[in-house]
Amino acid sequence: MASPHLPISSADPYAVKSPGVYSLEAELADVARAQNRVRDPLAVTSALLYLDNITVSFDGFRALNALSLAIDEAEMRAIIGPNGAGKTTMMDVITGKTRPNEGVALFAGVNDLTRLDEAAIAQLGIGRKFQTPTVFDMHTVEDNLLLAIKESRAPFSNFYWQRTPFERERTDELLERIRMTDQRKRSASELSHGQKQWLEIGMLLAQEPRLLLVDEPAAGMTDQETADTAVLLREIAKTRAVVVVEHDMQFVRDLDVKVTVLHEGSVLAEGSLDQVSANERVIEVYLGR
Amino acid sequence: MTGVRIIDRTGAVFLVVLLAVAVLVPVLNLLVPPGSPFHVPDYMIPLLGKYLAFALLAVSVDLVWGYCGVLSLGHGAFFALGGYAMGMYLMRQIGTRGVYGNPVLPDFMVFLNYKELPWFWHGFDMFPFAMLMVLLVPGALAFVFGWFAFRSRVTGVYLSIITQAMTFALMLAFFRNDMGFGGNNGLTDFKDILGFPVQAASTRMALFLATVAALAGGYLLCRAVVTSKYGKVLVAVRDAESRTRFLGYRVENYKLVAWVLSAMLAGVAGALYVPQVGIINPSEFAPAQSIEMVIWVAVGGRGTLVGAALGAVIVNAGKTWFTGALPEAWLYALGALFVVVTLFLPKGVLGLWSSIWARRKAAAAPPVPRPEPAE
Numbered sequence A: 001m002a003s004p005h006l007p008i009s010s011a012d013p014y015a016v017k018s019p020g021v022y023s024l025e026a027e028l029a030d031v032a033r034a035q036n037r038v039r040d041p042l043a044v045t046s047a048l049l050y051l052d053n054i055t056v057s058f059d060g061f062r063a064l065n066a067l068s069l070a071i072d073e074a075e076m077r078a079i080i081g082p083n084g085a086g087k088t089t090m091m092d093v094i095t096g097k098t099r100p101n102e103g104v105a106l107f108a109g110v111n112d113l114t115r116l117d118e119a120a121i122a123q124l125g126i127g128r129k130f131q132t133p134t135v136f137d138m139h140t141v142e143d144n145l146l147l148a149i150k151e152s153r154a155p156f157s158n159f160y161w162q163r164t165p166f167e168r169e170r171t172d173e174l175l176e177r178i179r180m181t182d183q184r185k186r187s188a189s190e191l192s193h194g195q196k197q198w199l200e201i202g203m204l205l206a207q208e209p210r211l212l213l214v215d216e217p218a219a220g221m222t223d224q225e226t227a228d229t230a231v232l233l234r235e236i237a238k239t240r241a242v243v244v245v246e247h248d249m250q251f252v253r254d255l256d257v258k259v260t261v262l263h264e265g266s267v268l269a270e271g272s273l274d275q276v277s278a279n280e281r282v283i284e285v286y287l288g289r
Numbered sequence B: 001m002t003g004v005r006i007i008d009r010t011g012a013v014f015l016v017v018l019l020a021v022a023v024l025v026p027v028l029n030l031l032v033p034p035g036s037p038f039h040v041p042d043y044m045i046p047l048l049g050k051y052l053a054f055a056l057l058a059v060s061v062d063l064v065w066g067y068c069g070v071l072s073l074g075h076g077a078f079f080a081l082g083g084y085a086m087g088m089y090l091m092r093q094i095g096t097r098g099v100y101g102n103p104v105l106p107d108f109m110v111f112l113n114y115k116e117l118p119w120f121w122h123g124f125d126m127f128p129f130a131m132l133m134v135l136l137v138p139g140a141l142a143f144v145f146g147w148f149a150f151r152s153r154v155t156g157v158y159l160s161i162i163t164q165a166m167t168f169a170l171m172l173a174f175f176r177n178d179m180g181f182g183g184n185n186g187l188t189d190f191k192d193i194l195g196f197p198v199q200a201a202s203t204r205m206a207l208f209l210a211t212v213a214a215l216a217g218g219y220l221l222c223r224a225v226v227t228s229k230y231g232k233v234l235v236a237v238r239d240a241e242s243r244t245r246f247l248g249y250r251v252e253n254y255k256l257v258a259w260v261l262s263a264m265l266a267g268v269a270g271a272l273y274v275p276q277v278g279i280i281n282p283s284e285f286a287p288a289q290s291i292e293m294v295i296w297v298a299v300g301g302r303g304t305l306v307g308a309a310l311g312a313v314i315v316n317a318g319k320t321w322f323t324g325a326l327p328e329a330w331l332y333a334l335g336a337l338f339v340v341v342t343l344f345l346p347k348g349v350l351g352l353w354s355s356i357w358a359r360r361k362a363a364a365a366p367p368v369p370r371p372e373p374a375e
Helices: A024-035 A087-094 A118-124 A141-148 A165-177 A193-206 A223-236 A249-255 A273-278 A280-287 B009-030 B044-068 B075-097 B107-111 B127-151 B156-175 B201-227 B229-239 B241-246 B251-277 B287-300 B306-325 B327-344 B348-364
Strands: A049-058 A061-071 A076-080 A102-107 A126-129 A211-215 A241-245 A258-263 A266-271
Touching: A049 A087, A061 A087, A061 A266, A076 A249, A087 A211, A087 A241, A118 A126, A118 B241, A126 A193, A141 A165, A141 A193, A141 B229, A165 A193, A193 A211, A193 A223, A223 A241, A223 A249, A249 A273, A258 A273, A258 A280, A266 A273, A266 A280, A273 A280, B009 B044, B009 B201, B009 B306, B044 B075, B044 B201, B044 B229, B044 B251, B044 B287, B044 B306, B075 B127, B075 B156, B075 B251, B075 B287, B127 B156, B127 B251, B156 B287, B201 B229, B201 B251, B201 B306, B229 B241, B229 B251, B241 B251, B287 B306, B287 B327, B287 B348, B306 B327, B306 B348
Parallel strands: A076 A241, A076 A258, A126 A211, A211 A241
Antiparallel strands: A049 A061, A049 A102, A258 A266
């Protein structure tokens, strides 16, 4: 309450800095972190995320039907598919919200995701961004990031707490990266839709995940914001795996990565966007009815 | 820069008011002559003490409802269990002064042909043990209840309904004579507390001051909790539970800690209430009592702690006045108050006060130049 509200320009707040400019130190730190990961000798697969024959039925309806998918370390993958193709259910299975009826879901070749709860899976290093931006409205931007920073998640260790230098440093670094340094003290409820999307991505980065699941990040964004988001995700994918579920074909084109098409709970096609767009069955599914 | 201070402006005002009450009430009671309009009569002391015990209870409800989003309609159970633990101690202090003069068995047990003290009454002749039970019994019930409820991810209205069922079940159990808690008469006819007569003016003053201290302590404890990082997570759970889960927090453990702490505070409030009103009976478990507690918090201002305490005092003072002046009208007045607050004061009385304060401040300050429209 110390200062009156600053006049907020109607211009795009992200346009102030050119997209693609971010802290080099932060990037190098991320790369170092990624390179330090040693593969577990017990790993049964080299894929970071390995789904095999996953089936989920709700009252006889098969939301996922023998779905198999493998995502490599630091790979970016776009997942597209018509409504009801099972995209969200797949994310629910990976993050522990839904238990599959059958199939194998392995993370880093050793962790059986079908036996862990959401909190354990998040702590393993899988971050999830929801379709509608979900941030903590009553907290400030920096507190939203603080809660996401990789620190102890146990209740009692958070009773006696002072902001540590590590938390301070990480918060500054993340604010810089999502270009919200000047918004740090604002309440998250005052942010625009696009800013909330970015804040949520910032929270995912704060978790230092090895795999990020991103559900329709471009939904409800302006064209400029959409393009900036594609740049940001491409930067992130240099050091960690990113799975993007998206409807916006222009956005998928901007990402320029391997595409997996889901249909009725299974993989219909895989390849570059041009390849899958030329696929007869994909055209049939998207346009045929 | 380390986040929110434990004692903010509202909290400082609250603590100063409590201190003033702790000083003024004894002064106005003891030093001002009975003829003076400023004299606080003796009968007011336990009445004020009761309000403040309710204020502590309201703070405990606000901790779980205002900060964690758990709407408890069963906090009366924790309050009453704390009260019964204190009541059992007070019963054991009666000794041979009871109607039947039995040195060990309370009157109701003699009346009901008990041959010996039930096992769960042992130890309650010792004050420290009884005080430990004031914390442990409500805490243990809250732990078991919360363990199952939060782990099964029962939330919202369903959770409220099972808290209501919990207190209702306990009420029915405590009404039974063979439970060993005095049936529907409950525990009463207390004589001594720590060797001092419960009815004496000086004991009542000491109990009143102990209640003020407990309210201040309970408030500060809750403030420390909600301003910590743990408290930030709690608010996050309230506002976006699944987001918190996917960040890697075990939401059920966070809720459980707040829930058990809140139940213990409610138990302390019950233990302070019983010697001041002189009775504890199963009606304290009644579902309507627990619902009334939620109204106190809503009236005062949910999620502020101070507001909860304020609401408890306002509503109970109103209740005392109404039940004397217009006894039939009280329930209508309570209902109307709840409707008015819900419709017009979503942040309660405290919210109204803060917005008036902010408006006066804005009126006093020179007008802020309007920001130039961009471009």
